[in-house]
Amino acid sequence: MSVARRPPALLQVADNQAVSAHRRRIVLAGASLADFPLDRPGAHIKLFFAPAGETQPALPIVTADGPVWPTDRPRPIVRTYSVRHVDPARCRLSVDFVMHADDGPAAAWAATATSGATVGLAGPGGPMPMLAAAPYYLLVGDLSALPAIEALLAGLPDTARGDVFIHVPDEDDAARLPHVAPGISLHWRYGPADGRVDHAWCAQIIAQAPAPEHGFAWVAGENATVIALRRMLRDRGWPREAMYAVPYWKSQLTEERYHAERHQVMDAFDVD
Numbered sequence: 001m002s003v004a005r006r007p008p009a010l011l012q013v014a015d016n017q018a019v020s021a022h023r024r025r026i027v028l029a030g031a032s033l034a035d036f037p038l039d040r041p042g043a044h045i046k047l048f049f050a051p052a053g054e055t056q057p058a059l060p061i062v063t064a065d066g067p068v069w070p071t072d073r074p075r076p077i078v079r080t081y082s083v084r085h086v087d088p089a090r091c092r093l094s095v096d097f098v099m100h101a102d103d104g105p106a107a108a109w110a111a112t113a114t115s116g117a118t119v120g121l122a123g124p125g126g127p128m129p130m131l132a133a134a135p136y137y138l139l140v141g142d143l144s145a146l147p148a149i150e151a152l153l154a155g156l157p158d159t160a161r162g163d164v165f166i167h168v169p170d171e172d173d174a175a176r177l178p179h180v181a182p183g184i185s186l187h188w189r190y191g192p193a194d195g196r197v198d199h200a201w202c203a204q205i206i207a208q209a210p211a212p213e214h215g216f217a218w219v220a221g222e223n224a225t226v227i228a229l230r231r232m233l234r235d236r237g238w239p240r241e242a243m244y245a246v247p248y249w250k251s252q253l254t255e256e257r258y259h260a261e262r263h264q265v266m267d268a269f270d271v272d
């Protein structure tokens with residue numbers, strides 16, 4: 001995944017609210033957000049969290065050869081999130097965090113972050129645009145992908161058509177979706193997030209997908225389901241140019257441990 005080369009910056013927590021049973025929205029503030037691009041709904045961002053014993057995360061210097069870290073400070077914990085909403089005029093960026101039961105430093109930080117807490121930001125990055133213009137959209141994701149899906153739906157014109165399949169832990173997480181074009185149908189599935197693929201659900205999704213030349217598919221969430229759906233779409237003739245299929249996390253693996261494997265998965269996507 002490529003992250004655009006804006007200099008990383010420190011931001012402060014301005015607000016922290018529960019959105020639903022398993023999601024919290026953190027509003028981040030900082031002068032560097034004044035020129036954050038408005039045209040990147042759902043884009044990837046990197047967040048840097050201070051390790052134990054530090055109050056602020058160290059930031060890398062971004063060079064053409066990649067990030068260079070200060071040698072006199074411990075590396076921060078790095079996690080990938082999505083742009084849920086940005087308001088450059090007010091220097092505010094909203095990021096939604098899944099409150100997953102499996103211990104993770106990012107989720108734990110978001111559960112308790114109070115006003116003034118500091119986090120580092122790099123990005124936005126990822127494909128541009130995230131959703132190529134198409135007569136039909138197929139969007140599929142779990143709770144980790146819902147912030148990006150909401151941001152993408154908010155940017156679609158009222159004439160947009162498509163189907164959105166979202167797997168969330170329970171009905172409370174499905175409530176309160178913002179603007180959705182009338183031609184877009186939402187399909188919710190409820191249940192705990194784990195690494196198992198629900199083949200019946202995948203088959204239902206694929207049955208809904210039109211002929212490949214008529215659509216763009218956007219798929220994100222747990223590794224196994226993303227890989228299964230991508231394979232099914234490819235088998236139906238969907239070209240990789242007509243889809244975004246990115247695993248956002250993998251059951252039983254921290255982001256550090258999944259990082260290299262995700263790159264292999266993405267490389268395989270590029271060649272298959």
Ligand SMILES: Cc1cc2nc3c(=O)[nH]c(=O)nc-3n(C[C@H](O)[C@H](O)[C@H](O)COP(=O)(O)OP(=O)(O)OC[C@H]3O[C@@H](n4cnc5c(N)ncnc54)[C@H](O)[C@@H]3O)c2cc1C
Binds near residue numbers: 080099
């Ligand atoms: C491009 C991109 C965009 C993303 N956008 C978002 C976003 O907007 N909001 C968001 O919440 N996440 C998002 N994610 C996923 C997020 O990066 C991972 O969930 C990350 O692992 C969370 O870090 P952590 O420190 O909480 O847990 P980690 O330390 O990474 O993992 C600890 C344990 O928790 C499990 N775990 C991690 N995430 C989940 C989950 N969602 N559900 C259940 N178990 C989990 C792991 O399998 C592991 O066993 C995105 C990922 C990518 C690649």
